[in-house]
Amino acid sequence: MQKTSLGPLVRGRRRKLSITLQDLSDKSGVSVGYLSQIERDNATPTLGTLAQIAEALGVGLDYFIATPRPVDALTVAAERPRFSIDGSSIHYERLGAEFPGNVLSSFILHVPPGYRSELVRHEGEEIIYILEGSIVQILEAEEIRMSAGDSLHYRGNRPHGWYNDSGAPARILWTGTLELFRGKGGRAAELPRRAAEAREGGRE
Template structure:
């Protein structure tokens, strides 16, 4: 009996490779997590082989996404979120509250969140690959880039390379609300937050 096959899509391999790189995973690491051989994964990523649905499900699970991420065509409505209906979450040992804005589809690179920043919050100083943009919606924050500080109020926006050492804080007595967008990835699985190596650096 022939195995059930995934829909033939010349972009499948590229989508798998892009997702793997987004979460900073080597082919060997994906092999270890999925149970699929490195040689076969390499063929899949080059679109020289089409995995069965079962194998694709193993790959998707190892990459932290559902099977539909690779085989379902996204609808325009998939990217729509409604005010007041977005679930909020927090990371362990952090006082920040997040609301996810970005859609999750093959090839997507942008992450976007609404951040609720409590009074007195101070982040660590970090640098990393990618880029970030912050737009202050309410309140004030102080952003530091390479030892230069910017006091930002509602309506102010800053776009910068993640490779520039940066940190930010809320030095006021009022909660700030900011829109953050960037090319870092935060995975959510079964309601829990699973962080790639850099994701906690938002």
């Protein structure tokens, strides 16, 4: 399973652009305090928050997560690679494919008991479907308990987050229009070069 240490990559890219934490906060909508924790590897953002940071840094999410890009639309369950962000207890399975004009991203999330996400808001929309277990979805001021078979469709600009207080693992099918692996970052083949640049920046 692939893991990525985010702190040096975020810090290195920010320094390469010669912007402050406050600048990055203004561009991404993520607080200075939380960005500082991420750069010190004391906090692990969700994919949605990381996508906001990536966009503010002028790269795609694949700058930080070197996941394989499927050559077509088929993913085989027994062969589907998983990945996680270093420090996070959530494992992801990527379902969506990349092709010209596609607007959806889709993942299966494996969520351990006790996990709690941060509250986020962003452009686009999301659908979650509980495959196994249960979670509590936060949508603005409302908390919605969801169990296997339940689904929820909402706009990303509404503050949202979720947590698993069930005492058992949960599996969630997440689909959304939030651009995670597309954008200004380019193709996955460029990842080794970008990672090296970021790590060099982290040693400045």
